[in-house]
Amino acid sequence: MTEPTLDIIAIGNAIVDVIARADDAFIEAEGIDKGSMRLVDTETAEGLYGRMAAGIEASGGSAANTVAGIAALGGKCAFIGQIADDQLGEVFAHDIRSLGVKFETAARAGDPPTARCLILVTPDAQRTMNTFLGASQFLPAAALDRELIASAAILYLEGYLWDPEQPRAAMRAAIDVARAAGRKVAFTLSDAFCISRHRDDFRALIDDGLLDILFANEGEILSLNETEDFDAAVDATAAKVPLLVVTRSEQGAIAVKEGQRYAVPAEPIDQIVDTTGAGDLFAAGFLAGQAQGRSVTDSLTMGAIAAAEVISHYGARPEADLKALVAARLG
Amino acid sequence: MTEPTLDIIAIGNAIVDVIARADDAFIEAEGIDKGSMRLVDTETAEGLYGRMAAGIEASGGSAANTVAGIAALGGKCAFIGQIADDQLGEVFAHDIRSLGVKFETAARAGDPPTARCLILVTPDAQRTMNTFLGASQFLPAAALDRELIASAAILYLEGYLWDPEQPRAAMRAAIDVARAAGRKVAFTLSDAFCISRHRDDFRALIDDGLLDILFANEGEILSLNETEDFDAAVDATAAKVPLLVVTRSEQGAIAVKEGQRYAVPAEPIDQIVDTTGAGDLFAAGFLAGQAQGRSVTDSLTMGAIAAAEVISHYGARPEADLKALVAARLG
Numbered sequence: 001m002t003e004p005t006l007d008i009i010a011i012g013n014a015i016v017d018v019i020a021r022a023d024d025a026f027i028e029a030e031g032i033d034k035g036s037m038r039l040v041d042t043e044t045a046e047g048l049y050g051r052m053a054a055g056i057e058a059s060g061g062s063a064a065n066t067v068a069g070i071a072a073l074g075g076k077c078a079f080i081g082q083i084a085d086d087q088l089g090e091v092f093a094h095d096i097r098s099l100g101v102k103f104e105t106a107a108r109a110g111d112p113p114t115a116r117c118l119i120l121v122t123p124d125a126q127r128t129m130n131t132f133l134g135a136s137q138f139l140p141a142a143a144l145d146r147e148l149i150a151s152a153a154i155l156y157l158e159g160y161l162w163d164p165e166q167p168r169a170a171m172r173a174a175i176d177v178a179r180a181a182g183r184k185v186a187f188t189l190s191d192a193f194c195i196s197r198h199r200d201d202f203r204a205l206i207d208d209g210l211l212d213i214l215f216a217n218e219g220e221i222l223s224l225n226e227t228e229d230f231d232a233a234v235d236a237t238a239a240k241v242p243l244l245v246v247t248r249s250e251q252g253a254i255a256v257k258e259g260q261r262y263a264v265p266a267e268p269i270d271q272i273v274d275t276t277g278a279g280d281l282f283a284a285g286f287l288a289g290q291a292q293g294r295s296v297t298d299s300l301t302m303g304a305i306a307a308a309e310v311i312s313h314y315g316a317r318p319e320a321d322l323k324a325l326v327a328a329r330l331g
Numbered sequence: 332m333t334e335p336t337l338d339i340i341a342i343g344n345a346i347v348d349v350i351a352r353a354d355d356a357f358i359e360a361e362g363i364d365k366g367s368m369r370l371v372d373t374e375t376a377e378g379l380y381g382r383m384a385a386g387i388e389a390s391g392g393s394a395a396n397t398v399a400g401i402a403a404l405g406g407k408c409a410f411i412g413q414i415a416d417d418q419l420g421e422v423f424a425h426d427i428r429s430l431g432v433k434f435e436t437a438a439r440a441g442d443p444p445t446a447r448c449l450i451l452v453t454p455d456a457q458r459t460m461n462t463f464l465g466a467s468q469f470l471p472a473a474a475l476d477r478e479l480i481a482s483a484a485i486l487y488l489e490g491y492l493w494d495p496e497q498p499r500a501a502m503r504a505a506i507d508v509a510r511a512a513g514r515k516v517a518f519t520l521s522d523a524f525c526i527s528r529h530r531d532d533f534r535a536l537i538d539d540g541l542l543d544i545l546f547a548n549e550g551e552i553l554s555l556n557e558t559e560d561f562d563a564a565v566d567a568t569a570a571k572v573p574l575l576v577v578t579r580s581e582q583g584a585i586a587v588k589e590g591q592r593y594a595v596p597a598e599p600i601d602q603i604v605d606t607t608g609a610g611d612l613f614a615a616g617f618l619a620g621q622a623q624g625r626s627v628t629d630s631l632t633m634g635a636i637a638a639a640e641v642i643s644h645y646g647a648r649p650e651a652d653l654k655a656l657v658a659a660r661l662g
Contacts, residue, residue: 055389087418096385098385113418
């Protein structure tokens with residue numbers, strides 16, 4: 001087994017976010033569950049886009065946000081995801097590469113266009129996401145660079161990408177490659193509704209011992225275990241994965257490793273502007289900490305610092321110097 | 332002469348801004364004049380984009396920002412500008428329409444793509460703009476809706492659009508339409524370098540009495556008059572235009588109307604994040620005030636309020652509720 005040359009390689013949706021303000025009445029009139037992510041088809045996406053307010057566009061995608069954060073923290077990362085051969089695809093590729101993330105998945109010609117996520121941010125800073133998967137849902141297993149996957153200490157996968165068939169197969173193939181190379185596999189459950197669509201698959205991944213690190217938020221760990229009892233849910237899942245990380249919004253986050261529970265509070269923040277990317281950046285901070293050989297508690301703190309930064313502005317990628325923020329706190 | 336049904340119709344570049352942070356060393360290494368706007372060709376734009384940091388995209392364009400601000404303040408506006416039939420063109424059209432601005436210029440098929448402006452924001456919040464004019468430079472006089480122009484109380488033109496030949500001819504034709512309908516013509520000098528390219532033309536517009544309202548900043552009024560003496564420059568130009576508005580950054584702004592000088596201070600602001608759009612939004616506040624029949628001083632104050640809002644965040648379009656900000660101040 002050779003030494004890994006990359007810290008993290010992630011597979012995820014290659015999405016450009018369109019972020020706009022909306023009030024609660026608009027969300028209700030559109031018949032959307034506030035705070036959730038839903039998949040929309042071209043027609044729904046176009047209709048909603050026509051009705052929503054002016055916004056800004058920024059590169060996004062859950063796992064892509066995470067590697068962007070890890071790279072900002074000094075980690076060596078690569079990303080695999082399907083863009084189309086269009087303007088938004090160029091924007092996505094530019095942004096992730098400019099952060100130093102290796103991204104070489106070839107753009108796909110013709111329709112559908114690059115994925116976009118229409119994100120409505122309500123005055124309470126919650127984000128409601130309407131994802132048009134576009135080209136992202138056509139990531140073929142053939143696009144995987146197996147050598148690159150085998151070269152990374154951790155393979156990181158997003159649950160959202162479990163929805164479309166081709167990327168699901170690609171992620172299963174990637175897990176095999178990583179495990180054969182003796183690498184770790186990390187997975188984020190992404191969203192409670194996503195779990196309700198794929199609970200059996202996600203449970204099977206865990207039961208089969210394919211996941212080394214699992215990320216969830218409170219709603220997700222409850223949904224996975226179909227219970228309302230947080231501690232019972234954490235204990236049940238922690239018994240099956242070597243390292244479980246659960247974020248709890250303003251209550252901070254916990255991790256369970258080999259039966260031992262660790263907890264950190266949320267980082268104080270002046271004003272929450274847009275919670276988009278909070279979970280993604282938490283995972284970034286935690287994984288970057290692990291890659292640097294830090295303790296579980298310090299890795300949790302790095303997650304909390306990165307999450308606090310990203311919710312203080314619009315957009316799901318870090319703007320401030322995360323390395324400096326962590327150095328000021330942990331040295 | 333019929334009553335106008337629109338407050339303002341603007342003709343300008345239809346641009347999507349790409350906004351990213353850069354340090355002074357990067358600006359210098361690229362050989363760019365910090366704080367200026369330069370026109371770049373496809374090759375330069377692509378090279379610079381490849382080297383610059385990850386950013387966000389937001390609709391922009393000087394005159395378009397101004398009508399976006401006027402609409403946010405309750406004014407009835409229309410915009411004329413050339414987009415291409417592509418994703419960024421759709422973004423531009425969506426954003427300006429979602430603000431209630433009438434925008435019906437047909438998208439142009441084929442190359443070049445929709446204009447974009449690569450904006451580098453340095454730690455001092457200054458913006459350095461690299462504009463790839465793209466489709467914007469092919470706005471033909473035939474695209475003008477003459478009836479619509481004649482229906483607006485004020486025709487507003489941006490100096491930047493004087494660079495390419497077709498839009499320049501279109502703007503000259505629009506001035507004729509507006510004047511024949513008994514409407515006012517407002518013009519912004521846009522940029523000191525723009526004036527150095529077109530000083531004779533701009534002076535001729537003024538000398539021929541074609542402009543009723545002229546907007547400039549300090550550097551522009553000096554450049555127009557080729558002097559270093561601010562008061563002399565203001566007096567010289569004010570003698571030739573019925574209403575002159577000059578913005579002075581942190582020193583506030585002045586206006587000269589019929590020999591009388593008015594001044595307001597800059598609005599206090601916590602933190603300047605990105606000065607992109609400051610002049611555009613000042614013009615928006617001022618013109619909205621004039622459309623509402625307010626005094627010159629109150630119109631200047633509205634300009635200062637709108638400018639202060641836009642420099643407190645990234646992007647050149649207002650994010651806060653400008654109407655509420657003005658109501659809290661002026662009633």
